[in-house]
Amino acid sequence: MNRPAxxxxxxxxxxxxxxxxxxxxxFYGAAxxxxxxxxxxxxxxxxxxQSVPAMTTWRMTLEVELDRQTIDPRGDMSEASLRRGGYNAxxxxxxxxxxxxxxxxxxxRELFGLYSSVNxxxxxxxxxxxxxLVGRTVSFTLPIDDDADLYLKGVSVRESRAPGPxxxxxxxxxxxxxxxxxxxxxxxxxxxxxxxxxxxxxxTLEQRALRAEAALADTIDRDIRAIYEAEARRARxxxxxxxxxxxxxxxxxxxxxxxxxxIQVSGAVIRITEVSADRSSAQGEIVISAALDEAAxxxxxxxxxxxxxxxxxxxxxxxxxxxxxRERGLTRSGFNTELFTYADSREPELAxxxxxxxxxxxxxxxxxxxxxxxxxxxxxxxxxxxxKNRITSIIEVNINNLAAVPSIVFGLLGLxxxxxxxxxxxxxxIVGGVVLALMTLxxxxxxxxxxLKAVPPSIREAALGVGASKTQAVFHHVLPLAAPGILTGSIxxxxxxxxxxxxxxxxxxxxxxxxxxxLGLSGFTEPATVMPVQIFLWSSAAERAxxxxxxxxxxxxxxxxxxxxxxxxxxxRRFERRW
Amino acid sequence: MAYDTNPAPSTVYHPAPPGMQIKVAxxxxxxxxxxxxxxDRVQIDIPDRxxxxxxxxxxxxxxxxxxxxxxxxxxxxxxxxxxSIKIDGEEVNDRSIDPVLxxxxxxxxxxxxxxxxxxxxxxxxxxxRIHGLAANKDExxxxxxxxxxxxxxxxxVADRLHQPGTSLSGGQQQRLVIAxxxxxxxxxxxxxxxxxxxxxxxxxxxxxxIDELRENYALIIVTHSMAQAARVSQMTAFFHxxxxxxxxxxxxxxxxxxxxxxxxxxxxxFG
Ligand SMILES: Nc1ncnc2c1ncn2[C@@H]1O[C@H](COP(=O)(O)OP(=O)(O)OP(=O)(O)O)[C@@H](O)[C@H]1O
Ligand SMILES: [Mg+2]
Numbered sequence: 001m002n003r004p005a006x007x008x009x010x011x012x013x014x015x016x017x018x019x020x021x022x023x024x025x026x027f028y029g030a031a032x033x034x035x036x037x038x039x040x041x042x043x044x045x046x047x048x049x050q051s052v053p054a055m056t057t058w059r060m061t062l063e064v065e066l067d068r069q070t071i072d073p074r075g076d077m078s079e080a081s082l083r084r085g086g087y088n089a090x091x092x093x094x095x096x097x098x099x100x101x102x103x104x105x106x107x108x109r110e111l112f113g114l115y116s117s118v119n120x121x122x123x124x125x126x127x128x129x130x131x132x133l134v135g136r137t138v139s140f141t142l143p144i145d146d147d148a149d150l151y152l153k154g155v156s157v158r159e160s161r162a163p164g165p166x167x168x169x170x171x172x173x174x175x176x177x178x179x180x181x182x183x184x185x186x187x188x189x190x191x192x193x194x195x196x197x198x199x200x201x202x203x204t205l206e207q208r209a210l211r212a213e214a215a216l217a218d219t220i221d222r223d224i225r226a227i228y229e230a231e232a233r234r235a236r237x238x239x240x241x242x243x244x245x246x247x248x249x250x251x252x253x254x255x256x257x258x259x260x261x262x263i264q265v266s267g268a269v270i271r272i273t274e275v276s277a278d279r280s281s282a283q284g285e286i287v288i289s290a291a292l293d294e295a296a297x298x299x300x301x302x303x304x305x306x307x308x309x310x311x312x313x314x315x316x317x318x319x320x321x322x323x324x325x326r327e328r329g330l331t332r333s334g335f336n337t338e339l340f341t342y343a344d345s346r347e348p349e350l351a352x353x354x355x356x357x358x359x360x361x362x363x364x365x366x367x368x369x370x371x372x373x374x375x376x377x378x379x380x381x382x383x384x385x386x387x388k389n390r391i392t393s394i395i396e397v398n399i400n401n402l403a404a405v406p407s408i409v410f411g412l413l414g415l416x417x418x419x420x421x422x423x424x425x426x427x428x429x430i431v432g433g434v435v436l437a438l439m440t441l442x443x444x445x446x447x448x449x450x451x452l453k454a455v456p457p458s459i460r461e462a463a464l465g466v467g468a469s470k471t472q473a474v475f476h477h478v479l480p481l482a483a484p485g486i487l488t489g490s491i492x493x494x495x496x497x498x499x500x501x502x503x504x505x506x507x508x509x510x511x512x513x514x515x516x517x518x519l520g521l522s523g524f525t526e527p528a529t530v531m532p533v534q535i536f537l538w539s540s541a542a543e544r545a546x547x548x549x550x551x552x553x554x555x556x557x558x559x560x561x562x563x564x565x566x567x568x569x570x571x572x573r574r575f576e577r578r579w
Numbered sequence: 580m581a582y583d584t585n586p587a588p589s590t591v592y593h594p595a596p597p598g599m600q601i602k603v604a605x606x607x608x609x610x611x612x613x614x615x616x617x618x619d620r621v622q623i624d625i626p627d628r629x630x631x632x633x634x635x636x637x638x639x640x641x642x643x644x645x646x647x648x649x650x651x652x653x654x655x656x657x658x659x660x661x662x663s664i665k666i667d668g669e670e671v672n673d674r675s676i677d678p679v680l681x682x683x684x685x686x687x688x689x690x691x692x693x694x695x696x697x698x699x700x701x702x703x704x705x706x707x708r709i710h711g712l713a714a715n716k717d718e719x720x721x722x723x724x725x726x727x728x729x730x731x732x733x734x735x736v737a738d739r740l741h742q743p744g745t746s747l748s749g750g751q752q753q754r755l756v757i758a759x760x761x762x763x764x765x766x767x768x769x770x771x772x773x774x775x776x777x778x779x780x781x782x783x784x785x786x787x788x789i790d791e792l793r794e795n796y797a798l799i800i801v802t803h804s805m806a807q808a809a810r811v812s813q814m815t816a817f818f819h820x821x822x823x824x825x826x827x828x829x830x831x832x833x834x835x836x837x838x839x840x841x842x843x844x845x846x847x848x849f850g
Binding site: 458460462463468469477 | 654678680683686689691695696705706709710756759762
């Protein structure tokens, strides 16, 4: 009777501790999962938010007159002649018709900067397909320039509008110059804003000078002293200059470093160049003209572009034009189909992932065709048939090591062997596919072997026991059971290859390729790029609009990966149901 | 190695029953797994159309002996078989013997039931199909039915032939793999503890089956049940530590064991 009692107390003594450690472990596990989920949400959320501007795009619709002389220079309506037509000139004319007062060359260049001349090719194709359009006026929709697009989406430029506080008289001078005058200080608010920003900046400069001077006092080294001295002097001078400009008695000259001021009055847009010292009158130039009478205008708007011109890639005039186009109902925002139907382009508004998607599909096709049969075959041979001796164990060790080789090494191999020795074309999906297949092989072999090993030996014995040959036992019984595991391993390997960039850089798949490769046999040797490389290229592009497009491309790649994995799970389920 | 240095283990042979036709004959049969000796120079003659029971304590080499007869030991990398084993005077370990043909002639029921993860029908039909024993579907279905009937399983599974074999109970699975083994119509049937997972009723049915099969086949069964060995077998071989200790007609072994170890084992004093 003693022993049950003692075992009971012994267990009870440790029971509380055991439960505690169990609970602690469960808590750690739950915490780890929560953390992982949180990071995943953060990642996907931030990509989603970043990609939002790339989901839609602003397009403008212009009435383009396809004048016979410009479109059909030889006058015979032949395709060759139509292909030489001045389509860009036709688009330019249509845009000019909207803003007839733009005259000098520099301003015209600014106006035509609202779209990319690459669009002319689409108009050309339309006319070549339907020559009856020549001589008519067609409405042509084209994506607006990426900087104007970002402005219209309200991401790149901070702006504010306020009604004019008091009536203003507008007087035209020679050319497009105008002067504005009012009885009260109507520009006071604007000038105060500018002053405040400038004062703030002067203060920071002075602080920087003070810091540099303090450091100077502590330093003995001559070279370092020189650096601090220079910095202090520079900051002082800049601050001095700003303070001078802040002088109340001087007129404010609007430059690229301070917010721009536009005036909207009965359809016209005036860009202010100088505000007088008493803040009641200003000089400006007409950007968009309209009939302005001599009487005082009571209904007008102060339109401040708070992001200074130096801080944006779109000029004041372009903003005014884009805004006017929107007012006139000529622009419309819509789903960014270009992202899916176009190949890469230097113009963000015309850049899409189609080329990279096709490149990825072609490359993955080659990879799958090589890696899966070879890998699974090798795994079956090694696992089921190969004698267990020194040679096979060396091979085994090497396969395991190969899985750990950095992927860029496979790129070097591809460059040296396939391109330099065999003379296969650069940047081609076939070479990329082969290189990625080499990279994926160890993964496929290792996971397939694990799947084969997991099949209980009793199944093999059962098959051999009724007189099946080894091959029959493997193919009739072992392989079907290992198939889900092999499939999962292969798809993980392929997904890894789909997201791989480094080896493809070595074989030239990083080039800028503006034409999507053919989705067919000839496509395998055409220059192409793949999704992750496209993302890499866009992420290093200078244009701001590529930022959002990079995020969107990442989303597309992630979607691709998720659907690939979903396919794997689906296939797995199906195979498992058949056991 | 033990094989070379030690004297050969001595075996007590009881006089063979009259008119015995030898089906399987082993001479100097030894098996090593790596360095471990599992079977030591076994000499045995197993008669046709009768049941031979192999008994002995766990780990004494009964399964190993059985697996020598259909060369199942080939599948174990470390296993090495020496000596001779003949079926109908034909050397099994000979290079000219194809293990595929051999295993078709020598059916085996394993220690643990191992149905294929396929339908009941497929389990039984697999052997006849790969050997081309049926000319058409009807013949194949007939083979499946007779095999299942012989194994005493037909009534239970007739209406669920297309359900997975793994969904059967342990005892049903055991009878399924027996049906699978007899479906290819072998000459010798090896059964490694066929009743270890069965209840008394199912055991009785299997024993009945073994008794029926005796008419046409040579059966070699491994069992841990002395009663079963006494009930179903005509010959009994007692193994101990890899050696064949005593071999003879079952009645003789059970009523008049001559070796002390045999006596101890069958009276339950060890094992
Ligand atoms: N695959 C193997 N590798 C190494 N040693 C093995 C292997 N199979 C069996 N052995 C060894 O050979 C000896 C005989 O094994 P065997 O399976 O023939 O015993 P058994 O008589 O069938 O026992 P049981 O009644 O428990 O089934 C044992 O000592 C065992 O450890
Ligand atoms: Mg055994």
